[in-house]
Amino acid sequence: MKKLIISLIILAFAGALHSQEKGSIGFSGSYTYMPEYRIHGAGYSVSFQRNLKTWLGLEAGGVYTLGSRTIERGETVNGVKLLDLNYHHAAYSLYAAPVITAGSGRTVSFDLYAGPVITWQSNVFDLNRYELPVSPDYIGRMTDIVYVNRVLEGTFFGGIAGCRVNVRAGENWQVNLGLNAMGIIKAVSSVNASLGIRYKW
C-alpha cells in the first residue's frame, strides 16, 4: 500500500512539473456519508488538474467535510435516563490522483481517478450519556450526568477513488457530477456525491 501511494504521489508531481498541456481548476460541493458510523455531512473541494494527454491528467485537490449523527434514545432503563448520543466529524484532506478521461473534447466526458490521500480528522463519538437515579445515600457525584466519549483525532493516510461525468457548459466551463469513496486507514472513511464546476484553459 505504501509503495502504491508513494508511486502515485511521484507520478502526480512529476507529471504536473513536466507537463506543457493545458489544465483546469474545479470547485464542487458534496454530500458525504460515513458508512462505518452512519454519519451524514457535507463538504466542498477545490482541485487543480494538469492534462498530460487528451486521455490522461493529474489532479491534486483539497477537501473539507463536516458531518454529524444523533442517536436518539430518550428512554429510562432501571431508573437511569439514557440521553441522546452524538457523533461529530470534521476533516481536511489533500489528495493527488491520475485522471483518465473518456470522451475528452466532447460535450459529455467521463473521468476516472484514484490516488493517495492525507487527511487530518477530528472525530468525537459519544459512547454514553446518561442521568443517574437519585439516591439518598449520596452526598454528590462528580456529575449527575455521566458523559463518556471517544476522541479520534490526528493525521491519517488513505486513498481516494472516484468517477465524474463532465458536461460542457461553455467554451471554458464544465459542470460535473461525481461519486467517490475515500478510504482512511484507522480513521473515518466516507463515500461522497458531488456537484461542481470546472474552468479549463
Next chain:
Amino acid sequence: MKTHPILTLILSAVLIASCDREELTSPVAVFSTQTAPRYMFKLKLDASGSFSTVEGDYLEYRWDLNGDHMDWETDWSSNPVITVQFPYENNGYIGLQVKNRSGNITELYQGFYSYTDYRILKAWTDLAIEFRRIDYSIDLPDRFWTWVWAYDNIQLPDSQEWYNFPFSADRADYGTLMPWAVANALDEDFRLPSKNDWQKMIDYCGGAALAGFNMQVKAEHGLRLPCPGIVSSGQLQDHGESGYYWTGDEADEDTAWALKVSADSNEAEFVILDKSTLASVRLMIEFFQFRQ
C-alpha cells in the same frame, strides 16, 4: 486505456469505506451501598445496577475504594458486588469503572456520607458495677427513636453462680459470663435484648452476613462486642474466638437463644444454649417520641 487497475482501486476504496458498521457504546455504570455506610463498618458496594446498552454484552468492574483517582484498589472482576470496610469518618468518594466486552469503559465517582447520631453516657442502674451506654438517635418518619445499648459487657461482683475472669483488665473487657436466669433479671429498667432486638441491631449493622464483624469492630459508634467465649460444663470454651450474648427469648424450658459472633467471621448468628451455660450480656432500653 487500462481501466482495470483503476476500477480495482475504486472497488477497494468503496470496500474500505463500507466496512463493518461500528456502534460505539460504553456501559451504564451505577452503584450504591446495600446498607447505610458507617465508618469502619463493612458494607457491600453493589454495581449490579450497571448495564450495557448492547444486548448480550459482558461487564467487568473495578473500584477506587479510597477515591484518590490514583490507583484502582481492585482488579477487574465480573462480580459487581464487593465487600469493603467503609473508609470515611464523615464523607468521601468511591470510584467505579465498568468495562464492556469491546473494552469501552465508563467511570463513575460518587460521594457518600457516613453519619451516626450517638452519644456515650454512664448508665444509671441497680447494678453494683457500672457500665457505659450508647444512645443511638434515629429519626423515623413518624417518631424519634432513642435506642440505648450497654456499651460494655455487663460485669457482676464475684460469685459462684457465674464466671469472672481472673484479671481485672479481662473483666473490664469481657464482663461476666452468667446463666440466662441471672441475665434475664439484672435490672428493672434495662432489659435483656430479645431476639428481635438483636435482629434490629443486626440489620443496623449491615445484615447477618456482615453484622458479626460490624458489631465487633473497634469503632466508637459500634457495640464493640468482645469474644470472651462461653462456660459450658464448667469449662471456658472459645475464649478469644467467639462471643455468645444472651437474648431474652427462651427456646424451651431449658434453653434460650443467644447471639453468636466470631473473631474470624463477618457473620452473626443465633444459637440455642442451655440456660445453665454461662454467656455474656448486653442490656438495652429504648424510648420513642412521636411527632406531633
